[in-house]
Every structure is written in C-alpha cells, then in structure tokens.
Amino acid sequence: MVHEPPRQVRGCEHAKQGIADVEQRYARLLASVTDYVYTVVVSQGRPVLTSHGPGCEAVTGYTSSEFDAEPFLWHRMIYHDDRPAVSAQAERVLKAETPSPLEHRIIHKDGRLRWIRNTPLPHKDDQGRLIAYDGLVSDITERKRAEVALRQSQERLALVIQGSSDGVWDWDLTTNEVYFSTRWKSMLGYGEDEVGNHLSAWERLLHPDDRERALACLQAYLIGQTSTYELEHRLQHKDGSYRWILSRGVVLRDAASQPVRMAGSHVDMTARKQAEEQLKQAYAELSQNEAALKAALQKLQSANQELQTTQFQLIQAAKLESVGTLAAGVAHEVKNPLQTILLGLEYLANNLTGGNDNTRLVLDDMRDAVTRANTIIRELLQLSAATEFEPKATDLNALVERSLWLIHNEIIASQITVVCKLEPDLRPVRLDRSKVEQVFINLFINALQAMSQGGVLTVTTRHCRFGEDLNLIGPVFSQFKPGDPVVITDVQDTGQSIPEAVLPRIFDPFFTTKPTGVGTGLGLSVVKKIMDLHDGAIHIRNAPLGGVVATLLLRAEIGKNL
Amino acid sequence: MNNEKKRILVVDDDASITRLLKLNLEQTGNYLVRMENISTGALAAAEEFRPHLILLDVMMPDLDGGNLAARFQANPSWKDLPLVFLTAAVTREEVRARHGMVGGLPFLAKPVNLHEVLRCLGRHLGPPQTANTP
Numbered sequence: 001m002v003h004e005p006p007r008q009v010r011g012c013e014h015a016k017q018g019i020a021d022v023e024q025r026y027a028r029l030l031a032s033v034t035d036y037v038y039t040v041v042v043s044q045g046r047p048v049l050t051s052h053g054p055g056c057e058a059v060t061g062y063t064s065s066e067f068d069a070e071p072f073l074w075h076r077m078i079y080h081d082d083r084p085a086v087s088a089q090a091e092r093v094l095k096a097e098t099p100s101p102l103e104h105r106i107i108h109k110d111g112r113l114r115w116i117r118n119t120p121l122p123h124k125d126d127q128g129r130l131i132a133y134d135g136l137v138s139d140i141t142e143r144k145r146a147e148v149a150l151r152q153s154q155e156r157l158a159l160v161i162q163g164s165s166d167g168v169w170d171w172d173l174t175t176n177e178v179y180f181s182t183r184w185k186s187m188l189g190y191g192e193d194e195v196g197n198h199l200s201a202w203e204r205l206l207h208p209d210d211r212e213r214a215l216a217c218l219q220a221y222l223i224g225q226t227s228t229y230e231l232e233h234r235l236q237h238k239d240g241s242y243r244w245i246l247s248r249g250v251v252l253r254d255a256a257s258q259p260v261r262m263a264g265s266h267v268d269m270t271a272r273k274q275a276e277e278q279l280k281q282a283y284a285e286l287s288q289n290e291a292a293l294k295a296a297l298q299k300l301q302s303a304n305q306e307l308q309t310t311q312f313q314l315i316q317a318a319k320l321e322s323v324g325t326l327a328a329g330v331a332h333e334v335k336n337p338l339q340t341i342l343l344g345l346e347y348l349a350n351n352l353t354g355g356n357d358n359t360r361l362v363l364d365d366m367r368d369a370v371t372r373a374n375t376i377i378r379e380l381l382q383l384s385a386a387t388e389f390e391p392k393a394t395d396l397n398a399l400v401e402r403s404l405w406l407i408h409n410e411i412i413a414s415q416i417t418v419v420c421k422l423e424p425d426l427r428p429v430r431l432d433r434s435k436v437e438q439v440f441i442n443l444f445i446n447a448l449q450a451m452s453q454g455g456v457l458t459v460t461t462r463h464c465r466f467g468e469d470l471n472l473i474g475p476v477f478s479q480f481k482p483g484d485p486v487v488i489t490d491v492q493d494t495g496q497s498i499p500e501a502v503l504p505r506i507f508d509p510f511f512t513t514k515p516t517g518v519g520t521g522l523g524l525s526v527v528k529k530i531m532d533l534h535d536g537a538i539h540i541r542n543a544p545l546g547g548v549v550a551t552l553l554l555r556a557e558i559g560k561n562l
Numbered sequence: 563m564n565n566e567k568k569r570i571l572v573v574d575d576d577a578s579i580t581r582l583l584k585l586n587l588e589q590t591g592n593y594l595v596r597m598e599n600i601s602t603g604a605l606a607a608a609e610e611f612r613p614h615l616i617l618l619d620v621m622m623p624d625l626d627g628g629n630l631a632a633r634f635q636a637n638p639s640w641k642d643l644p645l646v647f648l649t650a651a652v653t654r655e656e657v658r659a660r661h662g663m664v665g666g667l668p669f670l671a672k673p674v675n676l677h678e679v680l681r682c683l684g685r686h687l688g689p690p691q692t693a694n695t696p
Contacts, residue, residue: 332621335650336576339673343582346676350589374673 033058034139038074042130045094050074059116059139061109079105079113086118093120096130103140115144167266169249171199173222173259178202187245187268189238207234207242222251222259229264232273244273331377338377342370389533391430393557396487397422399433400459403440407448411457414448421460427556429487435530436554442527443491443550450495450548460490463556476539477553485556492549497542506540567594568687571613573604573630574648575622583617586676592690593683601625605633608640614687617670617679620649631667644686646670648679 036055040047052060052067052074060077067073078086082104092099101119108114119136161168167184171177176199185195188205195201206214210233221229229249234242249264349363400422404411411418447457466472467482480486498506507528524540531538537553570593572580580597587593598607601622608616616634620627627647634640650672670682684690 332650335672336579339650340576340578340582342673342675343579343586347582347585347589350586370673 035059036137038135038137039132040135041132042094045130047094056137059114059137060106077106077108079107081105089118089120093122093133094130096122096124096128098122103144114139115141164265168263169202169247169266170261170263171249172261176200184266187266188235188243194238202235205235207236210234221249222262224257229262232269243268244270334377335374338370338373342367345370389432389435391432391534393428394431394433394436395426396429396431396436396489396554397426397461399431399436400440400461400489403437403444404459406437407441407444410445410448414451414455415453416448416451417454417456419456419458421458423460423462426461427463427485427487429554430557431534431554432530435533439527439530439552440489440491442524443552446524447491447493447495447548451493452495455494458490458492460492461487463487466553472539472551472553474539477537479535479537480553485558487554487556489552489554490549491552492543492547494547496548497546498540498548500542503540503542507538567592568615568683568690569593569611569613570595570683571598571604571608571611571616572596572618573598573601573607573616573622573627574619575599575601576619579619583679587679587683590680590690601627601630604630605637608634608643613643615644615646615683617646617648620647620651644668646682646686648672648674 033055036059037053038056039051039053041049050067050071052062052064054064056067057063062073062077070076075083085102086104089099089102099120101117103115103117105113105115117136117138117140119138120133121136122130122133125131161181161183165183167187168179168181169184170179177197178199178201179197180195180201182192185192188195203211203215214231214233217226217231218229220226229247229251231247233245233247235245237243246267246269247264248267249262251259252261252263254260345363345367349360352359352363400420404418404420444457444459451457464486465482466477466480466484466486469488472480472488507524528538531552531554534554536555539551539553541549541551543549570587572583572595574580574583577597577599580599584595584597587595596607596611596613598604601618602625604616604618604625618627618630622630627649631645631647634643634645646668648670668682668686670678680690
C-alpha cells in the first residue's frame with residue numbers, strides 16, 4: 001500500500017518550493033540591480049547609524065554586513081579626488097538642506113573604478129528637524145563612459161570641422177532642420193547668423209538652372225535609387241555671384257530604411273570648374289587649330305606642287321629669255337663664220353675644174369647646211385627680238401599658206417592630213433605678218449600635238465559682217481560691234497578634247513596640259529597677246545563632234561585692195 | 563685696167579670674210595677689192611685706194627661701223643661715196659622689210675651669198691662692165 005505523505009508534510013514541501021522560487025527570483029532581481037538605498041539615522045545633526053540596503057553588493061561589491069562591520073568603509077570607497085565633493089554634499093544634508101544629486105566615483109570591491117549617482121532624500125520630523133536621510137545610489141558607470149565617449153567624439157568632430165576647409169552640413173530629415181558649419185556659411189560669404197538652419201536656406205541659394213537637377217539628385221539618393229550622393233551645383237554667394245559647390249553626403253536610415261538624417265561636406269570647386277572650362281575651351285581651340293593647321297598644310301602641299309611646276313616653267317622661260325639674250329650675241333658670233341663658209345663655198349663652186357658630180361653635190365649640201373644653220377639662228381633671234389608692231393594690209397590666205405609651209409616638216413612627220421578651205425578674194429587684214437605667222441604656227445603645232453596618226457587639220461577662212469554669224473557670240477567677242485567687217489579663221493583638229501574645267505585657263509601664261517618639259521605653256525598666252533594687239537579675238541572650244549576648234553577674228557580693211 | 567673695174571673697199575675685222583669677198587668679187591673680173599681689217603685705218607686706206615663703194619661691218623672693235631660711216635659722211639670728199647653695211651646685226655627679213663635700208667643706209671645681212679652682194683653693188687654702181695665687153 002502506497003502511503004501518501006500526510007498533509008502536513010505536503011504543505012511543508014510546498015512551502016519549501018515556494019521559498020526556493022522566491023529566493024531565485026530575488027537573486028535574479030539582485031543581479032540586475034544597479035541601485036540601492038542607504039539610510040542614515042541622524043540625531044542632533046550628526047549621523048549615528050548607517051545601513052546600506054541589499055543592493056549595495058551589486059553596486060559596490062560589499063555586502064550590507066561588511067558595511068555594518070566597518071562604518072568608514074563607505075568613505076574609504078570614495079575615489080579620493082571626489083571626497084571633498086561627497087563630504088560637502090553630506091554636510092549640506094545634515095544641515096537639513098536638499099542638495100542636488102552628486103555624481104562621483106567609487107572604487108568597487110573588485111578594484112575597478114565606478115561612477116555612481118548619489119541622490120539624498122532628507123526625512124524630517126514634525127518640527128522640521130532632520131531625523132534621517134535616505135540616499136539613492138545608482139551605478140551610472142556605463143552612462144558616464146558613454147558621456148565621455150560622446151564628448152570626445154564631439155570634440156573630435158569639432159576639431160575636424162574646424163580643421164577642414166570644407167563646409168559641413170547635417171540635415172535632420174524629420175524636421176528639415178540643417179546644421180551648417182561656419183565654414184559652410186563663410187564659403188558663400190555669409191556670417192554665422194546670415195544663414196538659417198533650415199533646408200530652405202540651402203534651396204534659396206540654388207542657381208535656377210541647377211535647382212531641378214540638384215533636388216532630383218538628392219531625391220534619388222534618399223529613395224535609394226543611387227548609392228552615393230555627389231552633387232556639383234551652384235550656390236549664390238553673398239556678393240551675388242554663383243560658386244560651384246561639390247556636395248557629398250551620407251544618409252542615416254531607421255529600422256524601416258527611412259532616411260532620418262543626412263550629413264556631408266561642401267567643397268568650393270569654382271576654381272576647378274573654371275579651370276575645367278578653360279581646359280575645354282583650350283581643347284576646342286586646339287582641335288580647331290589642328291583642323292585649321294591640317295587644312296593649311298594641305299593648301300601648303302598643293303601650293304608647293306604648283307610652285308614646283310611654276311618654278312620649272314619659270315626656269316624654262318628664263319632659259320628662253322637668257323637664250324634670247326645670248327642668242328643676239330651668239331648669232332653675231334656664229335654668223336660671221338657662216339658668212340666665211342658661204343663665201344668660201346661660192347669660191348670653190350666657181351673654181352671647180354673637172355666634172356666631178358659628187359663634188360658639186362657636196363658643195364650644194366654644204367650650202368644647204370649653212371642656210372639651215374642660219375635659219376636656226378634667225379629663229380633664236382626671233383625669240384628675243386622685241387620687234388615693234390607693224391601692221392600692214394595683208395592677204396590672210398597667203399599668210400596661212402606660208403605658215404603651213406614653214407612647218408611642213410612637222411606636218412609630214414606627224415602624218416596628219418591638212419585640209420584648207422580658204423575663201424577666195426578674202427578681204428585684206430591689217431596685221432603684223434611675223435606676229436600673225438607666229439599665231440598660226442602656234443595653233444597648227446598645238447593641233448598636230450593633240451592628234452595621233454590619221455588626224456585631220458582643217459583651216460578655214462571667210463569674211464562677213466560681225467553679227468551675221470550667230471555662232472560668234474559671247475564676251476570674248478565683246479570688242480566687235482554688229483556690222484564690223486571681220487575675217488574669220490578656224491583651225492580645227494580631230495584630237496583630244498580639252499576638259500571643260502581646263503578651258504578657262506588655257507590662255508594663262510605658263511598654263512599647259514602638256515607634260516612638264518614638253519610645252520612651256522607660253523604659246524597660247526602669246527597668241528592671245530598678239531590677237532589683243534590686233535584688236536582681234538580668239539575663241540577656243542571643243543567641237544561638237546570631237547576635237548578642238550580655234551576661231552580667230554580679225555578686223556578686215558574696208559574697201560582696200562592689197 | 564684699173565679704170566674699168568670698180569674699186570671696193572671692204573672693212574671688217576674678220577680677215578677670212580674680207581679675204582673671201584676679195585676672192586669672189588675679183589673673180590668676176592669686174593671689181594678690185596682692197597681689204598681693211600682695222601677700222602681705224604679705213605680712212606687712210608680710202609685716201610689711198612679711192613674706192614667707188616665701201617662695204618663695212620658694224621660690230622668692230624675700237625671704231626664701229628656706225629661711227630666710221632659718220633666720219634666718212636662728215637668728210638666732204640667722201641660724202642657722196644656709197645656705204646653699204648654688211649652685218650650680222652640684222653636679219654635678212656628685216657633688210658627685206660625695210661627695202662634694204664636701215665637707218666637711211668643700205669644693209670646686207672650676214673651670211674649673205676655672193677649673188678646678193680653683186681646685186682647690191684650693181685644697184686649702187688651701175689651694171690658691171692666686164693673685161694670682155696668692148
């Protein structure tokens with residue numbers, strides 16, 4: 001049979017358990033205690049008994065019993081630098097004053113320094129005499145440490161702010177209050193009191209062109225769109241000008257990721273911005289200059305090429321000129337020996353006895369040779385001879401024929417066919433024969449050089465009154481009035497056409513389409529000059545069916561016979 | 563015999579030319595030629611030789627043909643004497659264009675052939691009387 005313990009015993013067990021529970025709770029409570037109360041009984045203004053409450057062990061390390069056993073233990077515990085303050089507070093209490101709480105240090109039983117807050121509460125009797133006072137002792141070590149740390153941190157911050165040349169701002173997003181450092185304000189020329197501590201103060205200073213962008217940048221950062229905040233913007237200086245400011249900052253968020261606080265720095269980058277601008281301009285100028293330089297270089301290169309060609313042509317002309325000058329002197333020196341040879345040949349011819357045909361042939365050949373040499377010299381002289389303009393009434397047809405005859409060797413060599421259509425009874429023209437001869441020879445030679453074998457050179461002459469021939473129009477014939485009697489010569493070849501782009505330049509001195517060294521480019525310019533001398537005209541154009549035709553217009557003599 | 567033949571004084575610093583002119587002209591039988599290669603001596607030569615015509619070059623050292631001609635013309639005894647320039651300083655074309663006269667004086671352009679010289683002499687002195695003509 002199981003016997004239940006008797007009720008009495010059970011009740012006893014319950015009680016024990018209950019006590020154990022309470023003791024546990026108490027121990028826990030005690031362990032979390034940071035405060036305790038001590039009581040001082042006062043008699044006639046003097047402390048007579050002090051008891052420290054149970055919490056004293058947690059705060060000081062000593063138990064109540066230890067305090068009871070040693071009345072001066074409390075005193076001993078006080079950090080010696082703070083003793084005067086503690087004593088002073090105690091004195092005041094004993095005088096029945098209610099002093100303010102005192103924070104001081106004690107040395108814990110474990111040897112470490114602790115901060116406590118001692119708050120005395122006097123008890124008085126009916127007559128107002130102090131009979132006792134309680135003291136609430138709170139361990140404020142942690143708080144104190146935090147305070148110190150905070151103060152250090154604040155000091156450091158102040159130092160940093162002071163030492164930095166950047167402006168500092170600190171924005172409380174919940175109130176929109178903003179702390180602007182002194183430097184922040186002075187950067188913009190404002191004194192300490194001239195900028196309000198509100199976000200609107202900053203907004204007001206924004207440059208109108210930057211306003212939208214700045215606010216958008218800020219917003220984007222705050223809502224988390226961007227991960228960093230860096231804003232270049234303009235703020236208005238007190239003097240009215242705008243400064244470029246680089247603003248950087250960091251946001252502090254709460255548990256719900258809402259921004260609650262943001263702080264950052266301001267750097268005046270006006271100088272940098274100006275430098276950037278100048279650099280940009282300089283680069284722009286540089287690339288402009290580079291482009292201009294390149295263009296100039298190209299021009300230089302083509303000018304150089306032109307120069308080289310012109311130089312060659314000039315040399316040729318100079319050679320010609322010096323040849324001409326030389327020619328006069330040389331001619332004389334050569335002609336005398338030629339004279340000797342000629343006269344000598346005459347004598348030999350006249351004194352030949354015997355009938356050796358070969359001898360005669362030899363003498364004839366030698367005479368021909370002298371004649372040819374003389375012709376060359378004559379032509380050389382013609383190059384330099386500045387003969388006057390001597391116009392005489394001339395039959396142009398005869399001049400055409402003579403000119404053709406003068407170059408008949410070249411014509412034969414070129415195997416070109418020459419077709420002459422010369423108007424009979426052509427009106428006479430007042431002209432300088434040798435010069436117009438030169439014109440024809442030039443045109444004929446040009447035609448021959450433009451044609452390959454099997455080409456045809458056609459020379460036509462006719463006369464009419466200017467205006468009758470509708471083909472003869474254009475500024476080149478501007479010196480002729482309708483009704484003027486004119487003689488027209490056409491020199492046409494079947495060679496290459498002249499490129500349209502080249503046509504306007506063909507009369508330019510030194511202009512030639514022949515390879516360098518072949519033509520001097522003087523031919524047509526001389527021709528034009530001679531035609532101008534005669535108050536005539538020359539027009540060169542591409543013939544419709546191929547080849548080139550040069551048309552010469554000369555004034556005919558009216559009613560004169562040759 | 564000297565009276566039949568016309569006397570020609572040839573003045574040219576080129577001796578081969580004067581020599582050949584003399585040979586060619588004298589060979590015709592109609593002329594007698596005296597050569598003078600130093601132009602400064604031409605006047606004296608003319609005094610001695612008494613030519614009917616003087617053929618002279620232009621480009622000569624010391625005294626050129628033009629100045630020599632002027633001296634002859636300045637002298638009353640010579641002012642009617644025909645002077646003909648034979649020179650390389652002009653071209654045949656120029657001579658032709660100017661009808662054989664340049665600056666008022668007759669010219670022949672070197673190198674001239676004998677035929678031209680004879681024609682010129684004939685023009686100034688009359689047709690030659692050959693030794694064979696009676």
